[in-house]
Amino acid sequence: MTGHASAKSPLKLYFAIWATLLVFTFVTYKVAFIELGPFNPVVALVIATLKATLVALFFMHVWHAGERLTKLVIVSAIFFLFLLLGLTMSDYLTRGWH
Amino acid sequence: MSMEIAIPQPVERENYLNNEYGFWSWLLTTDHKRIALLYLVSITFFFFIGGFFALLIRLELLTPAGDLVQADTYNKLFTMHGMVMVFFFLIPSIPATLGNFLVPMMIGAKDLAFPRINLLSWYLYIIGGALMLHCMLTGGVDTGWTFYTPFSTNFTNTKIVEAGIAIFIAGFSSILTGLNFVVTIHRMRAPGMTWSRLPLFIWAHYATSIIQLLGTPVIAITIVLVAAERALHLGIFDPKLGGDPLLFQHLFWFYSHPAVYIMILPSMGVVTEIIACFSRKRIFGYHFVAFSSIAIAVFGFLVWAHHMFVAGISVYSALVFSFLSYAVALPSAIKVFNWTATLYKGSIHYDAPMLYAFGFLGLFTIGGLTGLFLAALGIDVHVTDTYFVVAHFHYIMVGGAVMGYLGGMHFWWPKISGKLYPEGWAKLAALIVFIGFNLTFFPQFLLGYMGMPRRYYDYSHMPEFQVLHVLSTAGSTVLGVGYLLPMVYFLWSMRYGRPASDNPWNAAGLEWKTSSPPPTFNFDKEPVVTWEAYNYDELDAPVHPQEVPVGR
Amino acid sequence: MAHRVDALYIFLLVVTGMMAFLVCLLVVVFAAKFRHRPGIRAEQIEGSNALEITWSVIPFVIFMAIFVWGAVVYFKEHTPPADATDVYVVAKQWMWKIEHAEGQREINELHVPVGRDIRLIMTSQDVIHSFYIPAFRIKQDVLPGRYTVEWFHATEPGVYHLFCAEYCGTQHSGMVGSVVVENPADYEAWAKANSSGPLSASGEKVFAELGCSACHRSDAPGRGPNLQGVFGKPVQLEDGRIVTADENYIRQTILDPGLTRVKGFQPIMPTFQGLVTDDQLNELVAYIKSISTNRPVTPGDKIGANAAVSQVPGKSQPNGSQVQ
């Protein structure tokens, strides 16, 4: 299951990911100062999720070396997090309903 | 191993109990079986502390006026009873003792995946427990085990922070146990031990571990927030700042409802093993029982706000949570039906563990069905926060979980200690517990529907409730005797009990194929599994091909 | 409400009783019939998908029936009739303070006439309490910082228990009282003897004392919205939301004007947090209600809101809960 046996050096990939992450950070920072209305938080969160995905897939080796079980663990953690957020908000967002 | 004399035998096979001696051989052990025993001693200690509080509570309620203790003392008693019983007895009860002992053995592993983390989790438990004891001895807490804000953050003067830290630490112990089980079950199964050959005890523990892993961190952070609000004057739930006390309840119950399943699922696993063994049958609908455990673990996370139907949540949210609550009732019902069906055309033996399992079936059924009342929105409004709720969750958590725990202790005691307990006494104890339990808690259903609120130390305004309270208190003394008995004869049997054979019940499962007590690494030779779970057919066949014990 | 809850309760008792009986009967019969006999071996049965489906679907259908029934009862419990009489409740450690619209004040006692819909508008000065009248089968937590609402309709004179059902500290079990249900004549006599002027009149005084009337003018356009006739109507807020001007809205706007500013007005209203007591808030709410012709629809807004008491407009329940 390990990736250390792969022949070609992954360094190029690592540096590419690193550069992408830095660019994304810069973009997030700059976009925050532009008026996008309701899309400001959307853009910020989409970029954050892209960054997190890149880190998980390549730096944490989920892409090359990760087995299905690892992915299952990640997916269930996210799933239960959304259960917590979603069902809690189901209360707050409907309190004003008539 | 057929000697009848009760004196210690001069030549004993080396096992996990006698391979090392001395204080440090226990306190520094990484053997899952020894750690299980460390846990057993510690949780028994806390069980009797919690039980002592319970008896004082019942004594106070014998008369309507508050005459035995002060209001403050009573509030601390039920708070400490709840905290000790929930966090220091029920949560670790079966997983940390029987689970710790049996999970590696049942899947044919030498130990849990992380033995040192296993020991660490016991130490965390002990540190948490010591803090909790210190907290109790130096003033205690009076918020109820639920810590509701803003009472806990801004109003009470009692030791919230210390109790919070104690529970936080104990929570980590619980997380680490769950982590160890998940990794062990995934990575350490013996060759041939496929997922569908796993004993259902393992499935139940796997489901339990999922809840421990994903639920416990949420209560940990919730307690941190409460402690921060008290100690550092942060304000997250504070209504004065515009904070919402209901947010605390959401976060609290996100863990604390699934926590009920941490307590009951392992017990269901135990009962499944016992019913299969003593009806000499493969469990009816293996896959349905296995998946219902997982379903309970997952659905258990979807229903928490049914504790908050009158708390001021939105009507629409309440509808959703009520609906989902019925969804989680279903897998439990499926389990009960499958256990019942397993008895059909069995060959049923009435040994003590089976009596406990029957007790479990009856009490859990009542506990589960009264849950339907509480999930029904219209009725919940009336009976929530009354003795109806108290009775309901005691039927699940004491009638169900503790009954299963005791059944499991009897079932595996020969394996754990290498000794047989006195069967007659064990049957008597099962009967006493069953009667005592029902006498204690059934009247509380009636009290609840009549309107007796929880956490009242003085009911002199409603003396009409006294008769039922007296019945309940009487039952609690019977129950106390019932719980003391097993401890006495288990201890007695350690010295005077007859030696147990490797497989006194002729039960299926890898743990019975090694010696009693097992050697340190569980099996002398790595087991290879070639049979299905619960192969009682083969075990009971006149000539059984599988009867060559692996552990020899 | 009591008879509705009891009917569902009896239904559940019968259904669950039958289920419990069935399971116990089967366990006992199997345990006796298939007890171990030497020489007879157990018959191995793998399972049965048909059976599994049967005993999943049938309970599920029953569960759904209970769910729907329970939800209907709950919805009625949370739908006060439009013409109910308002009674204000302020909870504190460890007593219930009751204020009637006509100005009667009581502690730990609630006098109501028989046959009238009573709507309780409740808040707490400190921790969470819960207003519980077992005989009427109603209970609602009382929270600090916002209003929650419950209602009942007593049909028989008598004295009924009133409990605090949410643990609230040392003297929690002392936070009990009585609901005194009287014949209309007796109630009128009691009300007359204990009246101290309507709540709305006190509210009008507070309204003037705090200087509210300087901006919220009823005769000419002021710097704040005219409050005449506002209560119970939808209000367009500056941030685009439309909320109903209910008790919680008024309360929240007094304490936290910035969050719920009405469209077209400047953010100049100061907060009255710390300057008004819960009692005065109730009086202000009563006053603003009294200068509106229409009746309450529902409290509601964000965290301070309670849709738990919301009501579908025009769907009133003339005949509400009854005593036992």
Next chain:
Amino acid sequence: MADSTLIGLHHEEEHRPELLHHFADVTQQRNAASLGMWVFLATEVMFFGGMFCAYLVYRTAYFGDFAAASKSIDATLGATNTGVLICSSLTVVLAVWAAQTARRALLISMLVVTMLFGLAFLGIKGKEYYDKFEEHHVPGASFSFDHVPIPGHPGEYANPRHAEIYFSLYFVMTGLHALHMIVGLGIFTWLLIMAWKGRFTPEYHTPVEIGGLYWHFVDIIWIYLFPLLYLIDRHP
């Protein structure tokens, strides 16, 4: 798990002090450790999830006040810290690669650089906390947030009480994140000692891998904390 593997490993036992007795072989041990860390990270998601939940509830309710409070924090420092953590993630992944390919010197230097980045992060965080302390933005008796305009709503001022909730969340979330960083520094110190002693080989470097997983996870948490806490509503 075949017998031959077992025998083969027994030969190497002296060279393999890391193989614990209860595992059949190194692969099983390594897979167990890796799964253990992933499962632990799942619990961490829920741990931070509780705070994200509180954040979501209050941000929805008190958006303007949260925006105003968020604007009082130095976003440039936050962005810099994000960059610092991303760089540290790169050095971590290089350290893992160095361990895989038996480059001991590179491994050691990458571990050291990672820790330096970690310290830099904490330093910048400390500066931020200091500023907040100076400005009386720390919740408690001396908290003050009067007359701070709400972005995009001229003439409106943030409710200090709601801002206090924001700052409570800010300190709890970043504080617990910083605590995780400190724990990470502890782990990396230990890794450094082990690397110095030459314990890691291409066959055995699980601790570097799972220590790295932990570090990356703490990085991911920050990737979310940055926009959520610093950039709620920045535009003028």
